[in-house]
Amino acid sequence: MKSIQVKNTYDLQLSGLPDTACDTVDETDFYGVSPSRIKELKAKLLVKEGQAVKVGSCLFFDKKNEKNVFLSPVSGTVEKIEYGDRRALQNIVIKSDKQFQKETLFDKQTLASIDKLEDKDVADLIQKGGLWSVFTAYPFQMTPNSDLLPPAIYVSIDSDEPHLPQSQIFCEGEKDNFLAGLKALKKMTSTVHVGVADKTKLKETKILEHVTHRLKGHYPANNHGVFLYYNKKDASENSSWGVSAQDVIRIGKLLTEGTYPNEKVIVVAGALVKKPRHLKVVEGYPVKALEKELTKKAGLRVVAGGVLTGQRSSIDSFISYNEYAVHFLQEGKEQEMFTFFRPGFDKPTFGRTYLSALVKKEEWEMNTCLNGGHRACIACGECPKVCPVESHPQFFMKDLEAGDIEKPIEQGFLDCVSCGICTYVCPSKIELDSIFYDARQKIAKEAGV
Amino acid sequence: MKILKDIFNKNEHYFEKGGKYANWYPMYEAFYSFLFSTKETTKTSVHVRDSLDTKRYMSIVLIALTPCALFGIFNAGFQAHKAVGESLDLIPVLLTGAQLVLPLIAVSYIVGLGVEFFSCMVRGHEVNEGFLVTGLLYPLTLPATMPLWQAAVGIAFGVVVGKEVFGGSGRNFLNPALTARAFVFFAYPAQMSGEVWTKVMGAKDQIVEGWSGATALAVAATTEAPQKAVDALQDAGFSLMDSIVGIVPGSIGETSVVMVLIGAFILLITGVGSWRTMLGSLLGAVSISILFNLFSGGTTIAFFGLPTVWQLSIGSYAFATVFMATDPVSSPGLESSRFIYGFLIGVLGMIIRVTNPAYPEGWMLAILLMNVFAPLIDHVMLERKSKKRIPNVI
Structure with a gap:
């Protein structure tokens, strides 16, 4: 090895580390999937409201990649199809018959x-x-x-x-x-x-x-x-x-x-969860049903996935495809005066600019506050210190903003794994992750992928 | 406090896009974010963020500069009193120093921030915290005798040409404080030549006998060959200890090596200043000064023979290395380039200081020159790094 x-x-060292307990959850009436959170998907819907489905019935597929189909995790009837802005397919809500009848997809x-x-x-x-x-x-x-x-x-x-x-x-x-x-x-x-x-x-x-x-x-x-x-x-x-x-x-x-594996282990975590732990759920389980786990119900951010790469979800959403975590974070934080002149024993930070660097703390409670205003890059050099693929996010950002794609590619831009840690540390709060995502999509398009 | 916050929040709609005073948004944002932490939340997939922001980053530099500024106030007063033989007690010295230095700092901040606010409103970007540092760095590089209007013109030039024409802090390639300093150096040579930088209070006949007011650099540079530069300095009343502690004539904040070292310690321990730049500059300056010592003899100028310790203690070497060269924006972006950048600053600055009689000090020009070359150093280093990677191209 x-x-x-x-x-x-x-x-x-984010707080709310899930317990190793793995609990099961109560069944609910309505399950659902959220196609809008699948990036770059052009969904072609195959079901109508009121239609009966089984576990493994095809709900929709990707028009660009027709064999990439998405199957129903529960059996029952399609209750509602929700559309978002510009008629993007938001949610498909299915009323469960609690039987979980499985469609045989192929021989065992x-x-x-x-x-x-x-x-x-x-x-x-x-x-x-x-x-x-x-x-x-x-x-x-x-x-x-x-x-x-x-x-x-x-x-x-x-x-x-x-x-x-x-x-x-x-x-x-x-x-x-x-x-x-x-x-x-x-x-x-x-x-x-x-x-x-x-x-x-x-x-x-x-x-x-x-x-x-x-x-x-x-x-x-x-x-x-x-x-x-x-x-x-x-x-x-x-x-x-x-x-x-x-x-x-x-x-x-x-x-x-030979049937669709609709069960998975997820974690429910984050600062607002009473008891962060693992849960065994059926795909499509509603986030709303986890509300009883929370210490408060207002002003929260629901994240589908990890807090550095996950997507924004909502309390009315579902645990959809390829999502293995639900986080409940405090949305923003109380404004404090002269925050940058405080000693900052309570401020988690990568560098040593706050006295929190002296505190040996097990874990830090974090919220979705930006912790600063958007500024131009000041070349502080924090991002290369955390880049796992040894590249230089600040240079990529500057080249990409100037419309140069060739130079970043030569310097290893495509090695970027979108871990989001450069965006996390940036003191100028530059959204490197979305700049890089857009650039990668553009390159993919030009390359005909 | 809550009332103040409510006032800000209640009036925000005037300044937002489409609001009545949308043009004034940078001003509003600057004051609001100075007083209170942001209420803005994350929009992208990275849902939590580090606590460090540019305000904290820049205020660390301000904290590191404070010892130099305070000592500068003391020393300006001390030199002025010494020249005319007045009381050297702490309180009167500090009061005189404050009278000399604080107006310069105030002018620098008021004029600089005015220009900064104006350009932010015209260009529609947020006011950058970088100016808080520039606004203090610049007066500390000036002599206490500088007329206020000249200081004002200088900082206005520095902010506009050194920074705003390129799009504000972060997009400038020259250090704005040094751009301002260079402007006043070339525009008003009479005040900036380094001959007499001590404020003479009262009539000329009050000057203490034997007092010349020349800076150590001026003495060392004008020493004639058979005499040694060290002897000339000691004859003029300079001791090594005084130069290190900083009770010698010179620019306001630059004289004290001890205070600069305290600043350097703060910058290094917080990780805000690049240790590679500082180390590079030290190595560069030391190696060139040793080289000069080796070549010094009857035929060379006496300044060549000045020992390295003296070279590092007089003038503004320490201040320039710790505070000016480490400005991240005008430095190269890569840590590895920063070492080369620092080294070349040390080499060039020492060469200019010793061999060029037209310039009393070399660091300002060396740093500005290396600022221009910083992207080139980065380019070469990036090329080298790219060659080591397994190519991932389309």
């Missing part, structure tokens, strides 16, 4: 039968099973084109973003599914790299024996893009794919059962 020391990582597979499949067949089954979007195709970090197969797949078992499910919890009792999933990935490509955190709490030896790399460092050392960056030997690997361990388990489950 190789060891990878990831440079420039940072531990946010075994480890041996997966072994006999061709690479394209495996891809075909995953596409039919609605799990194609669990893959991230680098360098553009999009769902891969359904006709393509990757040079390598990077599986990251742990996740260090605050806060996502811990591997020892979602892997429990799932080793067979993991192995089946891994076998499927190995059919799709010649090399599958499996990385595990240096400090992993995973004990499952059957899974650990497939691990190829140990990843050392804080966030985002366990990001599969970072793993790819440190492991690649030449440029041909740039278009590798990444996938998380829970999704490998779900792929395994899909193949061995």
Whole structure:
């Protein structure tokens, strides 16, 4: 097993670390999915209000990538289809019949039968099973084109973003599914790299024996893009794919059962949650049903996913596709006077400009306050200190703002894994993440991806 | 406090886009954000943010500058009293110093901020905290004898040409404080030549016998060959200890190495000032000064032979290295380039100081010159770094 020391990582020490308890939740009447949070999706809706669906019935697909289908996580009838601005498909609400009747998508597979499949067949089954979007195709970090197969797949078992499910919890009792999933990935490509955190709490030896790399460092050392960056030997690997361990388990489950794996382990976390912990839920579980977990109900920010890469959700939304966390954060904070002349023992910061640097604190409670005004870049040099792929966000930003795309690409812009940590530390509060996202989309468009 | 906050919040709509006084928004934002922390929240996928903002960043520099400013007030008064033989007790000295220095600082802030506010309103960007630093750095580089109107013209030039024409703090490639300083140096050479920088109060005949008022640099630069520069300095009443502590004539904030070192400590421990720039500059200055010492002899000018310790203690070397060279905006952006940048500042500044009789001091010109070359150093370093990467291109 190789060891990878990831440079420039940072531990946010965000409060609300989820407990290792994994509880189940009460069933509710209405489930739903939120297509609007799937980036760059052009959804083609396949169901109407009032239509009956089963677990695994196709709800919609991506017009640009027609085999990338999205399946219903529950059985029942489509209650409501909600549209947002410019008729973007916001939510599909399904009234559950509480039966969870599963539609058979294909014949059940075994480890041996997966072994006999061709690479394209495996891809075909995953596409039919609605799990194609669990893959991230680098360098553009999009769902891969359904006709393509990757040079390598990077599986990251742990996740260090605050806060996502811990591997020892979602892997429990799932080793067979993991192995089946891994076998499927190995059919799709010649090399599958499996990385595990240096400090992993995973004990499952059957899974650990497939691990190829140990990843050392804080966030985002366990990001599969970072793993790819440190492991690649030449440029041909740039278009590798990444996938998380829970999704490998779900792929395994899909193949061995032939039905859509609608259950997943999520975390409910954040400063406003009474007891942050893991929950086993059915996909599409309403966020509203978690309201009883909260210490307050007004002025909160609901985030689907981790707090550095997750998307803004709302209390009326659902735990949708590829979302493994719900965070409830305080929206903004009380304004205080002369904040920048205070000693700042209570202010979490990357550098040493506040006296909080002297405080040995386990965790910091954070809110969504911007903590400063938007300013021009003052070249303070904080962002390269936290860039896990050793690039220079401030130079990329300046070049991109000036309309130069070539220079950033030459300097490694496409190695960026969108971890968001440069945006976190920026004292000028420049939204580097969205500048980089837009640029990446533009490059992808020009490259015809 | 709450009442004040309510007043701001209640009147915000006047200043927002489309409001009656939308042009005045930068002014409103500047005062509001000076008094209260922002209520703005994150919009993108990064939902939490670090507590550091540019205000905190710049106020750390202000804190680091405070010892220099306070000592500058004392020293301006001390030198003035010494010249005419008045009481050297602390309180009268400080009062005289405050009379000399505070108007300069006030003029710098009022005129500079006025220009800054005006350009922000014209150009529609927020007022940048960078000026809080520029506004204090600049008067500290001036002699206490500087007429106020000249100081005002200088800072106005520095803010407009050094910064605002390029789009404000962050987009300037020259250090605005040094641009202002360079302007007054070239525009008003009579006041800036470094000959006599001590305020002479009262009539000329009150001057104490034997007092010349020349700065250490002026003495060292004019020493004739057979005499050693050290002897000339000591004859003129300069001791090494005085130069390090800073009770010698010179620009307001630059004389005391001790106070600058306190500032350097604050900048380094908070990580605001780049240690690479400072170390580079130190190495550059030391190596050139040692080189000069090696070449010094009967045929060279006496300044060549001045020992390194003296070279680092007199003039504005320490101040320039710690506060001027480390300005992040006009420095190169890469940490590795900053070392080269600092080193070249040390080398060039020492060469200009010692070999060019037209300029009493070299650091201002060396830093401005290196400011211009900073993007080039970055470019070379970035090219080198890109070559080491596995290409990821389309």
